[in-house]
Amino acid sequence: MHTEYGFCRGEDIFISVWNLHRSPKHWEDADKFNPERWPLDGPNPNETNQNFSYLPFGGGPRKCVGDMFATFETVVAVAMLVRRFDFQLALGAPPVSKYLQIEFWIHF
Numbered sequence: 488m489h490t491e492y493g494f495c496r497g498e499d500i501f502i503s504v505w506n507l508h509r510s511p512k513h514w515e516d517a518d519k520f521n522p523e524r525w526p527l528d529g530p531n532p533n534e535t536n537q538n539f540s541y542l543p544f545g546g547g548p549r550k551c552v553g554d555m556f557a558t559f560e561t562v563v564a565v566a567m568l569v570r571r572f573d574f575q576l577a578l579g580a581p582p583v584s585k586y587l588q589i590e591f592w593i594h595f
């Protein structure tokens with residue numbers, strides 16, 4: 488028997504973070520690259536201050552313990568790369584799709 492949430496206690500569920508982060512139900516101009524979405528002088532976005540619509544590091548008691556480290560490390564890494572290189576699509580590369588095709592298997 489399913490609950491009001493559509494699944495039962497103890498069942499495994501999967502959340503597509505890719506879709507969650509691009510859902511117009513959760514985000515204004517969901518597909519827009521908008522660095523101002525979170526102003527630099529505001530709080531660092533996380534699952535609790537974004538009402539669990541933002542889950543790059545999971546949420547709850549088992550959420551990623553390296554979230555802050557990873558976030559700051561990414562800023563440093565991207566800054567170092569764009570300083571040193573000019574990026575462009577490789578000749579003949581397929582256009583970047585906004586849809587992600589995910590295929591995976593889970594073995595129990």
Ligand code: HEM
Nearest residue numbers: 542543544545546547548549550551552553554556557558
């Ligand atoms: C962009 C980089 C990273 C992403 C996207 C990421 C994402 C995640 C996610 C989604 C989880 C599962 C959370 C959950 O089950 O709710 C997780 C768990 C974990 N992450 Fe990360 N992570 C990143 C970097 C790191 C780094 C740099 C460290 C350590 C320095 C780290 C340490 C861990 C550990 C120890 C767990 C397991 C926590 C637990 O089960 O209690 N992660 N991470």
